[in-house]
Amino acid sequence: MGITVNSSISNSDVSWKRFASILISSFIGLFVAGYAFILIVDPYGMLPISFDFDRGPITAEQRYFYPGLAKKSQFDSAIIGSSTVRLLNPDDLNPLLGSKFVNLAMNAASVFEQEAIFDVFLRYHPHPKTVIFGVDHVYFEKNNYTKFIGAVKPEHFPEWMYDENPLNDWLPYNWRTMQITLKQFKIITGMRPFKYRVDGYEDFTKTMFTHDIDHIREIIYGSKTPQQKKPLEPPVQATPELIKSFEFPAVRHLDRMLSQLPESTLKIVIIPPFHIYHQATPGSEDAVKWKEFKHRVANLVCRYQNALLLDFMIESPITTRDENYFDQTHYTVAVAKEISHWIAQEAVSEADNPNFNRYCNRLTASFKR
Amino acid sequence: MLFNSQEFLLVFLPLTLMLYFAFAGKETLRIWVLISASLFFYAYWDLRFLPLLVVSVMLNWLCSQLHSSYPHRSILVAGVALNLLIIGFFKYTNFIIGNVAATAGGGFAPWNIILPLGISFFTFQQISYLVDLKRGAAPVYPFHKYLLYVTFFPQLIAGPIVRHDEIIGQYGFDPMREGVYERLSKGFVLLFIGLFKKMILADTVAKTASFLFNDAATGNTLSFYGAWVAAAAYTLQIYYDFSGYSDMAIGLGSMFGLSIPINFNAPYLAVSIRDFWRRWHITLSRFLRDYLYIPMGGSWFGMPRQITAVMITMLLGGLWHGAGWTFVIWGGLHGLALVVNHIWEKTGVSLPKPFGWVLTLIFVMFGWVIFRADSMGTAVSIIRTMVGMNGVSFDLPDIMPPVRIFYFALPAFIGPTSQRLVEHWLRPRPIYAAVVACALFYLALKAGDGDYSEFIYFQF
Numbered sequence: 001m002g003i004t005v006n007s008s009i010s011n012s013d014v015s016w017k018r019f020a021s022i023l024i025s026s027f028i029g030l031f032v033a034g035y036a037f038i039l040i041v042d043p044y045g046m047l048p049i050s051f052d053f054d055r056g057p058i059t060a061e062q063r064y065f066y067p068g069l070a071k072k073s074q075f076d077s078a079i080i081g082s083s084t085v086r087l088l089n090p091d092d093l094n095p096l097l098g099s100k101f102v103n104l105a106m107n108a109a110s111v112f113e114q115e116a117i118f119d120v121f122l123r124y125h126p127h128p129k130t131v132i133f134g135v136d137h138v139y140f141e142k143n144n145y146t147k148f149i150g151a152v153k154p155e156h157f158p159e160w161m162y163d164e165n166p167l168n169d170w171l172p173y174n175w176r177t178m179q180i181t182l183k184q185f186k187i188i189t190g191m192r193p194f195k196y197r198v199d200g201y202e203d204f205t206k207t208m209f210t211h212d213i214d215h216i217r218e219i220i221y222g223s224k225t226p227q228q229k230k231p232l233e234p235p236v237q238a239t240p241e242l243i244k245s246f247e248f249p250a251v252r253h254l255d256r257m258l259s260q261l262p263e264s265t266l267k268i269v270i271i272p273p274f275h276i277y278h279q280a281t282p283g284s285e286d287a288v289k290w291k292e293f294k295h296r297v298a299n300l301v302c303r304y305q306n307a308l309l310l311d312f313m314i315e316s317p318i319t320t321r322d323e324n325y326f327d328q329t330h331y332t333v334a335v336a337k338e339i340s341h342w343i344a345q346e347a348v349s350e351a352d353n354p355n356f357n358r359y360c361n362r363l364t365a366s367f368k369r
Numbered sequence: 370m371l372f373n374s375q376e377f378l379l380v381f382l383p384l385t386l387m388l389y390f391a392f393a394g395k396e397t398l399r400i401w402v403l404i405s406a407s408l409f410f411y412a413y414w415d416l417r418f419l420p421l422l423v424v425s426v427m428l429n430w431l432c433s434q435l436h437s438s439y440p441h442r443s444i445l446v447a448g449v450a451l452n453l454l455i456i457g458f459f460k461y462t463n464f465i466i467g468n469v470a471a472t473a474g475g476g477f478a479p480w481n482i483i484l485p486l487g488i489s490f491f492t493f494q495q496i497s498y499l500v501d502l503k504r505g506a507a508p509v510y511p512f513h514k515y516l517l518y519v520t521f522f523p524q525l526i527a528g529p530i531v532r533h534d535e536i537i538g539q540y541g542f543d544p545m546r547e548g549v550y551e552r553l554s555k556g557f558v559l560l561f562i563g564l565f566k567k568m569i570l571a572d573t574v575a576k577t578a579s580f581l582f583n584d585a586a587t588g589n590t591l592s593f594y595g596a597w598v599a600a601a602a603y604t605l606q607i608y609y610d611f612s613g614y615s616d617m618a619i620g621l622g623s624m625f626g627l628s629i630p631i632n633f634n635a636p637y638l639a640v641s642i643r644d645f646w647r648r649w650h651i652t653l654s655r656f657l658r659d660y661l662y663i664p665m666g667g668s669w670f671g672m673p674r675q676i677t678a679v680m681i682t683m684l685l686g687g688l689w690h691g692a693g694w695t696f697v698i699w700g701g702l703h704g705l706a707l708v709v710n711h712i713w714e715k716t717g718v719s720l721p722k723p724f725g726w727v728l729t730l731i732f733v734m735f736g737w738v739i740f741r742a743d744s745m746g747t748a749v750s751i752i753r754t755m756v757g758m759n760g761v762s763f764d765l766p767d768i769m770p771p772v773r774i775f776y777f778a779l780p781a782f783i784g785p786t787s788q789r790l791v792e793h794w795l796r797p798r799p800i801y802a803a804v805v806a807c808a809l810f811y812l813a814l815k816a817g818d819g820d821y822s823e824f825i826y827f828q829f
Contacts, residue, residue: 012551013547016550019799019801020557026807031379031810034814174817178814
């Protein structure tokens with residue numbers, strides 16, 4: 001049989017009573033103290049009532065710590081998008097645009113997630129100076145307009161951190177939260193340096209691999225030898241029926257975000273540069289579709305004051321050099337710097353640069369006075 | 370609800386304990402508290418399962434009532450047949466029709482039959498009761514006591530398989546009787562040990578086992594080393610998983626003042642296959658012995674009859690684990706090993722114990738490969754690799770290093786059993802209580818991480 005009890009020793013009963021009392025009371029004490037610790041530290045800085053500690057990002061899970069960054073008053077500008085604008089560095093953009101950027105672009109972010117983090121940013125910064133939107137294939141693909149895309153699952157996205165309901169802002173009480181709280185506690189007390197930058201920027205390429213051109217070409221072309229795409233002959237005709245059949249449901253959400261911004265906010269929409277080999281084949285239906293997509297986004301952006309649409313998804317010195325990429329759609333840190341330069345060139349510089357059109361198409365009216 | 374979930378540990382268990390002890394002095398009330406909690410516990414997974422459980426209990430109890438008024442064996446035979454029909458329908462319909470169809474050369478799209486949790490366990494408990502009634506070895510119990518006997522949540526889903534005469538009598542004992550704090554304390558310690566085995570040991574080695582078995586299931590041939598690591602990892606996983614569950618069940622029973630029989634006694638220290646079955650899933654072995662092997666004649670009618678009894682018992686025991694040929698073959702192999710063991714014992718020659726231990730352990734590991742594999746094809750592939758028929762290569766994918774598996778194996782081979790630890794080693798010292806409280810606190814938080822897995826024996 002299982003448990004047996006020696007009932008003849010009454011002293012033993014007293015000892016076991018003490019044992020049970022210590023066990024149960026210690027457990028309850030630890031349990032209460034543990035949650036109090038989490039609430040006081042508030043590791044993500046997202047609780048309705050929270051001490052004003054100097055918190056830092058303590059995890060690589062962007063979806064958990066970006067809402068806390070989006071709240072910070074030290075920023076007046078934001079970058080919204082997916083991984084295709086994640087390498088835009090606030091350190092590059094801040095001096096060029098005279099803003100204080102936080103990069104809130106998240107890997108594999110759906111439009112729903114982009115809108116959610118935008119809403120948090122706007123809630124705490126009703127008059128942002130500049131907002132840069134990366135409008136890429138996530139907006140283009142009709143099938144991508146789902147709540148989450150790729151490997152992202154609902155449990156990866158803490159919706160309660162993004163909504164306006166303070167009643168659901170209770171942190172889950174588990175070991176993961178406790179570990180993150182301990183890390184945040186160490187950061188707050190100076191026992192641990194900040195591992196991640198507080199402006200959301202992270203060079204996620206540095207730990208990926210060595211920039212070996214053969215390896216890059218394997219990824220881009222499927223072989224070490226560069227390939228060229230042949231235009232489709234005869235080209236697909238852009239008939240009104242075909243054009244009408246294209247649907248870009250996610251673009252409505254870009255419209256909603258732009259409409260939330262005050263007129264004074266500089267709104268920069270960029271179409272990030274994919275490698276030329278992974279852009280639509282000239283003459284294909286996809287090429288017609290991309291053209292129409294850009295046209296519709298341009299029409300939309302045109303309706304807003306202080307808004308600019310810059311298209312980097314063209315054949316350019318950026319997109320034709322294999323060295324500029326580490327896969328089909330993600331460019332290097334050096335290219336990100338270049339893109340920042342061209343954004344500033346078009347948005348704030350008074351002088352024209354004759355090379356601009358080689359790198360980028362401005363699809364909306366110029367600001368240049 | 371899983372024992373290793375926060376809902377169970379932080380809400381269900383404390384509330385049930387508080388209610389139970391609030392009504393400790395009122396027998397009927399406290400029994401109904403446990404019944405209500407148990408039915409809620411069962412329905413929490415899927416409400417659709419609840420009616421089957423309740424109806425099954427009611428029918429079996431009605432059989433016992435009817436038998437007490439009209440003591441005719443046909444009533445009990447019908448009751449046993451009904452139980453077999455229910456488990457047969459839910460568990461074996463697709464298996465039987467699929468095999469018949471395959472033999473006839475036709476195809477068969479399996480029916481969408483949901484297997485109710487714990488059906489193998491609660492059906493066996495009820496069959497054992499009806500058989501004992503037929504033998505005149507069981508009284509007729511009041512409905513609420515019989516209902517609790519079948520549904521008591523600690524052992525409802527995955528055992529231990531409890532006999533009516535070892536638990537129902539305890540329902541009358543006052544939970545506040547002398548030793549209440551000792552039972553509560555030991556219950557908590559066993560709960561902690563079970564959680565530790567499941568969440569830290571079983572779930573960790575499970576990653577290695579799953580990775581390698583899944584790899585083999587896709588048609589890849591594991592390396593010699595990889596195949597042995599897979600077998601070792603699963604050998605540890607199934608032991609920690611199931612014995613961890615049993616520890617928790619026994620611990621929970623103890624908290625409610627009820628003693629549940631042990632299910633494991635250091636099975637990997639067995640020095641023969643007979644010894645193994647005296648130590649592994651003890652309550653199932655006991656059931657198979659008392660309700661299958663002995664009624665078929667046991668060892669009383671000569672060797673041929675005994676061999677037949679052993680083989681049938683073990684084949685059915687294998688099939689009990691699941692509707693698949695891998696389980697049947699696993700049971701059959703253990704049956705054969707038991708037969709060989711019996712014959713060997715008749716020769717009077719005894720093996721040196723270390724040799725017997727190694728032989729038994731290796732046989733058990735090969736058996737687990739068949740038990741775990743998704744098909745006989747995968748099992749044969751891994752076993753061929755283990756015996757060197759695919760060459761001897763020491764490549765291993767980037768998974769848990771074997772040295773860590775060695776550390777994980779230590780508790781199973783040199784550690785004391787949970788019962789021994791609690792009964793003989795545990796002393797009511799405050800420091801131990803504080804350590805267990807801290808460990809339980811950690812595991813309760815870890816249970817909230819959401820990456821826990823179900824217990825292996827839930828599928829049976």
